[in-house]
Amino acid sequence: MAGVHVRNVSKSFAHGGSIVEILRNVSISVGEGEFVSLVGRSGCGKTTLLRIIGGFVHADAGSVLVDEAPVRGPGSDRGMLFQQPMLFPWLTVLDNTLFGPRAEGSFTPGTRARALELLGIVGLAGFEFHYPKQLSGGMMHRAAFARAMMVDPEILLMDEPFGALDALTRTGMQQFLLDLWERRRFTVVLVTHDVEEAVLLSDRVAVMASQPGELVETIPIPLPRPRTYEVSESTDFVDLKRRVRQAVEHARGGAAIVGAGRAAAPY
Amino acid sequence: METQQKKFAMTGPEGTLDERSPAAPSGASSPPSRHAVRPDTRHSALRDGLLALDWSRIGMGLIGVLCIIVGWWLAALVISDNVILPSPVATARTLLHYLTRPYPARGETLLGDTAMSLARILAGFAWGALVGVILGALMSALRPLRLIVDPLIELGRPLPPLAFIPLLIVWFGIGELPKIVLIGLGVIPIMVVSVVAALDAVPEEYIEAARSLGASPRYALLHVRVRAALPGVITGLRLAMGISWTSIVAVEMIAATSGLGYVILEASNYLVTTLIFSGIVLIAAVALILDGLLRLVRRLAAPMG
Ligand SMILES: Nc1ncnc2c1ncn2[C@@H]1O[C@H](COP(=O)(O)OP(=O)(O)O)[C@@H](O)[C@H]1O
Ligand SMILES: [Mg+2]
Numbered sequence: 001m002a003g004v005h006v007r008n009v010s011k012s013f014a015h016g017g018s019i020v021e022i023l024r025n026v027s028i029s030v031g032e033g034e035f036v037s038l039v040g041r042s043g044c045g046k047t048t049l050l051r052i053i054g055g056f057v058h059a060d061a062g063s064v065l066v067d068e069a070p071v072r073g074p075g076s077d078r079g080m081l082f083q084q085p086m087l088f089p090w091l092t093v094l095d096n097t098l099f100g101p102r103a104e105g106s107f108t109p110g111t112r113a114r115a116l117e118l119l120g121i122v123g124l125a126g127f128e129f130h131y132p133k134q135l136s137g138g139m140m141h142r143a144a145f146a147r148a149m150m151v152d153p154e155i156l157l158m159d160e161p162f163g164a165l166d167a168l169t170r171t172g173m174q175q176f177l178l179d180l181w182e183r184r185r186f187t188v189v190l191v192t193h194d195v196e197e198a199v200l201l202s203d204r205v206a207v208m209a210s211q212p213g214e215l216v217e218t219i220p221i222p223l224p225r226p227r228t229y230e231v232s233e234s235t236d237f238v239d240l241k242r243r244v245r246q247a248v249e250h251a252r253g254g255a256a257i258v259g260a261g262r263a264a265a266p267y
Numbered sequence: 268m269e270t271q272q273k274k275f276a277m278t279g280p281e282g283t284l285d286e287r288s289p290a291a292p293s294g295a296s297s298p299p300s301r302h303a304v305r306p307d308t309r310h311s312a313l314r315d316g317l318l319a320l321d322w323s324r325i326g327m328g329l330i331g332v333l334c335i336i337v338g339w340w341l342a343a344l345v346i347s348d349n350v351i352l353p354s355p356v357a358t359a360r361t362l363l364h365y366l367t368r369p370y371p372a373r374g375e376t377l378l379g380d381t382a383m384s385l386a387r388i389l390a391g392f393a394w395g396a397l398v399g400v401i402l403g404a405l406m407s408a409l410r411p412l413r414l415i416v417d418p419l420i421e422l423g424r425p426l427p428p429l430a431f432i433p434l435l436i437v438w439f440g441i442g443e444l445p446k447i448v449l450i451g452l453g454v455i456p457i458m459v460v461s462v463v464a465a466l467d468a469v470p471e472e473y474i475e476a477a478r479s480l481g482a483s484p485r486y487a488l489l490h491v492r493v494r495a496a497l498p499g500v501i502t503g504l505r506l507a508m509g510i511s512w513t514s515i516v517a518v519e520m521i522a523a524t525s526g527l528g529y530v531i532l533e534a535s536n537y538l539v540t541t542l543i544f545s546g547i548v549l550i551a552a553v554a555l556i557l558d559g560l561l562r563l564v565r566r567l568a569a570p571m572g
Contacts, residue, residue, distance in 0.1 A: 056475055076481035086476045090494060090569060103490065104481035133571040151481050 002067030002077065002154045003187060004030040004053060009062035011048055021212040022048050025062070028206055028215055033185040037198035037205045039248055045213025046191040047159055053189060054080055054157050066155065076104060079153030081161045085144035087132040093119065093143050094128040100151035115150060122146045122176070138169040142176065149180075155187040162197070174200060175229055182226045195244045199223075200232055205244050209251035216251045219244055353541045361541035362548060372537065375525060381549050384519065384526040387443065388511045388557075391450025395511075396504060398451065399458025406459065407466035420456050428453040428510070429517045441522045446515065453514045454507040461503025465496035498569035505561045512554050 011023040022045045030036045038046045051057040053064050055074040064071040066078065074080075087096045097115040101107040119128055122142040132140055141161065148156065162170045174197060181188060181201075192198050198205045199221055207217045221240055223231055231237050336355050343354035353361075365377045406413040428449055435445035469492050477487040519528025527546045534542035 054475070054479060056478075074475065074478035076479060078479055080475055080479040082472050082476070084470075084472065086470070086472045088473065088491065088495070089571070090497075099477070099482075100480035103477060103483075103486050106481075131571045147476075147480065153479075157479075 003032045003034070004028075004155060004189060005065040006049070006053065007063050007065070009049070009052060009059040009064065011045070011052065011057070011060050023052075023059075024212040024214050026208075026213065026215050027062075028218070030187055030189055033187055035181060035188040035190070035201060035203045037190045037192055037202040038208060039192060039195060039198050039205055039244065040208030040213070040251065041210055041248065042193060044208045044210030046208060049208075049213070050157050050159055050189060050191050053155075054078055076100065076151040077153055078155045078157055079148035079151070081141075081144055081148060081156065081158040083160045083163045085132070085137075085140035087140055087143055087147070089132050092129050092131055093124060093135070093146075096132070096143060097147045097150055099147060104151060106151075111150075115146070118146045118149055119143070122180075136169070137165050138173055141165070141173055145176075145180065149184075153186065155189070158188065158190045160192055161190070163192070163194070170197075171229060177201060178227055195241055195248065196232065199237060199240045199244055200227065200229070207244065207247040207251055211252070214252075217247045219247060350538050350540050353544060358541045358544040358548070361539075362545035365542070365545070370530075370542070373530075373533065377530065377545060377549060380525055380527050380530050380546075381553060384515055384528065384550075385553060387446050387526065388450060388508075388515050390443075391447040391514070392454055392508060392511050394447070395451030395454025396458050396507060399455040399503075399507070400462050400500065402455070403459040403462025404466065407463050413463070416459070420459055424456050424460075428514045432518055432521055436522050446518050446523065449518050450511045450514045453510040457507040457510060458500075458503050461506065462496070462500055465499025465503070466492065468499065469495040498565055501561060501565040501568055505558055505565075508554070508557055508561065512550065516550065 006026060006028045009023055009026045010021070012019045012021045014020075026045075026049060028036070038049065040046055048057060052059050053066075053071065055071045055078070087093075088099065091099065094112075094115060097119060098107070098111065101111045101115075116128060119125060122145055124139060124143055124146065127135065127139065127143075132143065135143065162173045165173060178201060188201075190198070190201060202221050205219045205221060206215055207219065208214065209216045219240070223234075223236060223240070339352075340355050343352045343357075346352045349357060362377065367376050367378055369376050369379075402416065406416055431449060431452060432445070435449055439445040439448060473491050473495055474487050477491045478484070482490065515526065516528035516531070519526040520532045523529045527550055531543050531546040534540070534546065
């Protein structure tokens with residue numbers, strides 16, 4: 001297991017002839033086995049920061065250390081999960097799960113058995129030979145988790161992974177993630193704009209301001225673990241949720257949601 | 268690995284919302300039963316492809332063909348002139364007769380002419396598709412190349428390949444070469460456009476997912492980007508095959524002494540209408556078979572559509 005250290009990361013993009021500063025001097029450390037969420041209004045640079053940690057975007061300045069080593073590109077130590085499950089439609093659920101070992105060349109006689117076991121754990125026993133299109137949204141996400149877990153990532157980077165699911169399925173997936181994390185204790189950086197989700201899942205919630213994206217506050221979530229959805233009815237939970245929501249709203253750029261509306265968005 | 272398995276062994280699905288339960292929202296959640304793959308069977312792409320053939324649709328298609336034949340037959344009865352409109356029966360008789368027997372004026376069977384046209388199509392289609400796929404792939408990867416070639420394709424696309432026949436005859440004579448060149452020229456722009464579109468349409472997240480699963484850039488390119496583009500490329504091949512038939516029949520009517528296009532032209536010179544229809548029916552049949560093969564390949568490349 002490894003921690004993530006983001007140090008003074010800045011990033012600008014060329015946007016229609018001008019240069020737009022997206023991230024300014026962002027620093028955050030996520031400890032080994034810690035679950036941290038990034039929240040902030042749309043367009044504040046959450047995805048960009050996650051993609052820098054993932055090694056898909058290079059920071060203009062600053063560095064990202066994973067397990068003390070600087071990130072130079074993508075790697076199987078950092079699993080990625082997106083809003084869409086991004087299963088390969090031409091592969092069965094089992095073959096999707098086996099993609100990582102095959103790509104890495106780490107396929108051994110025991111790999112297949114491990115994949116089947118993993119699919120059982122995520123509740124997809126009996127669906128190994130189905131194609132992604134034959135699964136529901138939640139099942140696809142669980143298959144995507146199984147696929148990511150097959151290469152034993154130490155860190156999971158998730159970009160609004162449940163954002164496109166209906167409320168009931170989302171609740172199920174949140175509980176699923178809590179259970180999985182409880183057993184595996186991988187390091188998690190979760191991007192979400194769902195404050196409730198951030199509080200339910202995280203050890204800490206990092207709040208970002210926009211234009212440029214800056215980290216303004218990190219709020220610890222000292223709710224007892226292991227957690228279930230019931231914790232969301234406690235007064236502690238409600239208080240924490242209010243605190244995070246206020247932090248998001250008071251962060252620079254947040255007021256614009258109420259005031260100037262969409263006009264303030266960078267688009 | 269050892270400890271990993273132990274950790275997983277401890278984990279159970281308890282607490283997860285089982286979406287197969289009635290509480291889960293329906294709609295997208297239940298797999299379409301017609302395409303359902305029995306979970307206990309091993310996956311076989313070919314069998315899945317054949318199972319996915321939509322027999323009821325094929326049946327409806329046959330009804331349409333039958334209606335055309337009946338209409339044709341009734342019209343032939345009313346007109347009752349074998350030169351203007353021979354009956355389907357008379358056509359079938361001519362077709363079957365000359366399928367394997369040489370036509371008196373020519374010394375070639377219909378089967379031989381069909382094989383001739385097919386060979387030209389396959390040769391022209393093969394080189395055109397090869398060039399088109401390579402050019403399209405390079406254009407998708409190299410932006411400057413795309414900027415140079417795109418306008419050329421846009422300029423060339425509205426021009427019917429047939430406009431080039433006289434030029435090709437001047438350049439390459441009336442042998443096989445101009446015909447094969449012409450077919451390829453029709454295929455290239457279609458393949459370039461569909462290959463570029465298919466590669467562009469591959470979501471970047473597929474590549475990122477693959478890379479974070481340990482794939483090298485090369486592995487992700489071949490096993491994800493190219494693979495994901497495959498169904499779109501095969502659809503392009505189907506369109507290109509259609510254009511190939513247009514080209515070959517036209518060029519065989521203008522500058523050939525064999526092939527189905529030539530048979531049709533000759534038959535009209537001698538007013539043997541049954542033979543004209545025989546040629547048309549043969550073109551339709553062979554084109555249908557080739558398209559069916561490409562559709563089967565596409566089904567294998569994109570299971571579940
Ligand atoms: N590759 C890129 N090129 C140009 N602009 C980009 C690129 N990626 C992101 N941006 C811009 O950066 C801003 C932040 O985007 P993003 O990180 O996706 O925000 P969030 O995930 O918080 O909604 C947006 O205004 C977006 O337009
Ligand atoms: Mg985002």
